[in-house]
Amino acid sequence: MSVVVRTVTRVILPVALAFGAYVIMHGHLTPGGGFQGGAVIASVVALLVVVYGGARLKGAKGWFAVLEDVGALAFVLLAFLGIGATFFRNVLAGSGGLFGNPVPQPGPNPGDLNTAGTLPLMNWAVGLKVIAGLGSVVLLLSLFGREDG
Amino acid sequence: MGNMPFVVSMILVGLGFLALITRRNLIKLTIGISVIEMGVNLFLVSLGYVKGGIAPIYTYAPPGFKEMVFPTPQALTLTAIVIGLATTALMLAFAVVIYRHRGTLDAGKIRELKG
């Protein structure tokens, strides 16, 4: 692509990555979550494929496979944390530890990032899964049938 | 006139069906199926609307709110959107492979599965 597109991509790239990470991280406080933020970051992968071509990103396929496995395994393991009571029991909520604070006050409140137990961790697991899944779909569609793919 | 969101989502479903029965290009068929999915998602979300409700999020909610929109249809719509995305990706991959092998995207010219 032309130099204008490449320069604009270099400017947009960190902003889009930060916005996607924000959407994933604040999934239990604001609209959004793992799926939405993962889709935002996967759109960065699509942008890179459009600008630089799929062949230069060929090496990312293995990393995407690893990320997909890590996300799926982390999700299932977090679900197994609550196997003492039931599957998907939220054991970390209200325990005082990691993400264990109660909500500041019932009803409308400014929100506290350190709440909601396993929800933020599951958001990150699903976010990694969606990044890897959509990213590898875009990459595979762009690489199909190419000699250098 | 009060039920306009339901009617609009059903019109979207009808337009998707129209695309499915009148078009033969595989990409256009994929677009038609996506339009049907969007109509169904819109219908699900509008089923859970409560008159005067706000989004079901307590962070910086207006203090004197009366109602919240129902959250369960929204959660299930999130599931449906992701599954629709997965099926769309798979259909596009099939379209790419069919074009590579047959040299055409016309569903009427792909005779192996006819009958």
Next chain:
Amino acid sequence: MKRWLFGAAFLVLVGYLIGGGIWLHPFGVPARDEMDRYFIENAQAEVAANNVVTSIVFDYRGFDTLGEATVLLAAVVGVALVLRKVKG
């Protein structure tokens, strides 16, 4: 002949859908609301999350999300299988 049949069937289907939309319960007044009211009132105390939708997606209905993640994985594996590189 065939074309007329398809057109008539399509018109019947669309009329059925739009009629169903018109004569459904009024917009903004859902019929059953016990479960959603429970979620809205108790999600902050039970899950400690401000976002009720996220608390349903990942806590109350976690199995749905597990199945959804499995569908996503299956779709990605299917795309990778369909678009693999074939020798020769």
